[in-house]
Amino acid sequence: xxxxxxxxxxxxxLRAAADAACAMQAGMELDLFTPLKDGPMTAGEIxxxxxxxxxxxxxxxxxxxxxGLLTEREGRFANTDEAKQYLxxxxxxxxxxxxxxxxxxxxxxxxxxxxxxxxxxxxxxxxSNSPSSELEKFLRRINTKNIxxxxxxxxxxxxxTIKTLADVGCGGAGLAMTIAQTFSQLQVTAIxxxxxxxxxxxxxxxxGLAGRVEVVSADVVSGPLPGxxxxxxxxGLIQVLSAKDARAAIKNIGAALKPGGRVFIIGYVxxxxxxSPSVAVGYNLNFINNFDAGEAYTESExxxxxxxxxxxxxxxxxxxxxxxxxxITARKPA
Ligand SMILES: C[S@@+](CC[C@H](N)C(=O)[O-])C[C@H]1O[C@@H](n2cnc3c(N)ncnc32)[C@H](O)[C@@H]1O
Numbered sequence: 031x032x033x034x035x036x037x038x039x040x041x042x043x044l045r046a047a048a049d050a051a052c053a054m055q056a057g058m059e060l061d062l063f064t065p066l067k068d069g070p071m072t073a074g075e076i077x078x079x080x081x082x083x084x085x086x087x088x089x090x091x092x093x094x095x096x097x098g099l100l101t102e103r104e105g106r107f108a109n110t111d112e113a114k115q116y117l118x119x120x121x122x123x124x125x126x127x128x129x130x131x132x133x134x135x136x137x138x139x140x141x142x143x144x145x146x147x148x149x150x151x152x153x154x155x156x157x158s159n160s161p162s163s164e165l166e167k168f169l170r171r172i173n174t175k176n177i178x179x180x181x182x183x184x185x186x187x188x189x190x191t192i193k194t195l196a197d198v199g200c201g202g203a204g205l206a207m208t209i210a211q212t213f214s215q216l217q218v219t220a221i222x223x224x225x226x227x228x229x230x231x232x233x234x235x236x237x238g239l240a241g242r243v244e245v246v247s248a249d250v251v252s253g254p255l256p257g258x259x260x261x262x263x264x265x266g267l268i269q270v271l272s273a274k275d276a277r278a279a280i281k282n283i284g285a286a287l288k289p290g291g292r293v294f295i296i297g298y299v300x301x302x303x304x305x306s307p308s309v310a311v312g313y314n315l316n317f318i319n320n321f322d323a324g325e326a327y328t329e330s331e332x333x334x335x336x337x338x339x340x341x342x343x344x345x346x347x348x349x350x351x352x353x354x355x356x357x358i359t360a361r362k363p364a
Contacts, residue, residue, distance in 0.1 A: 050097035058129035070106035176204030199267030272323035299356035
């Protein structure tokens, strides 16, 4: 008799994917792909290169072979082509730095059921009220990713003719500082809430860029922004706001741009289907745990808010920045 019980293929596949992802994260954190850049090594040689015990490392190496990031032949492990390109330190396409944000994102995601059951985000991030030390830790952590996204933006867009630029919701100002360092002609203003700007100033000063990046306190939701700019860049801002506040923020940013000025919205943007790209779908799990209202909004929602604010030439880039974040650009009519 034929069994009518369907195989648990999806469940097993997902479980295996989570295991493989954990192996990848550990491999990135230990930076074990970098010593393999010069060719295959035994478990003992890799262990010595990264300063760990080889008998336990062996188990992780095999898990990475199963995950498709290493190969093994006659007791020697080697990077796959993908690991060679993305996980070896020093490569321009290096992604191994993601280990810290991945670990943090997954720890937060494991609280999703509790956040929904209690109705209270279990890893709440309130930019106006969370303890300053917590916010500083968060902003310093995401600054690494912020800088990578900015480099990726600069590789695609020419900012050499722009004179005044606002980094709105700047956080640790990774974006503002990277752009200021790249273009000496640019006057860069980093804008954030009054609760955040002391942290921003501290980071900007540490980097020796206090003379190049002006840090200004303003709430982009509640009113007009100080100043007038050729371009505004918002990285990770829209997704931390409610839909109502996101709409108001885009309107206020539009008002602060000069005629012909451009806005660059960088963040997790959902396709209109709401089931892709996977990184935005995944971050919505974080947002359940972080915010009462923020989320990755759809492309249509962004387009609607931008049109309403009077923007034209609204485009969503076909590529992602640093392999992760979407980019939507638009122009204020001249
Ligand atoms: C996820 S963080 C992104 C920080 C930075 N842009 C980056 O990508 O690293 C969101 C930032 O938006 C800021 N923000 C939230 N609401 C804001 C508001 N109403 N006005 C100005 N900034 C705001 C937060 O304080 C925080 O620094």
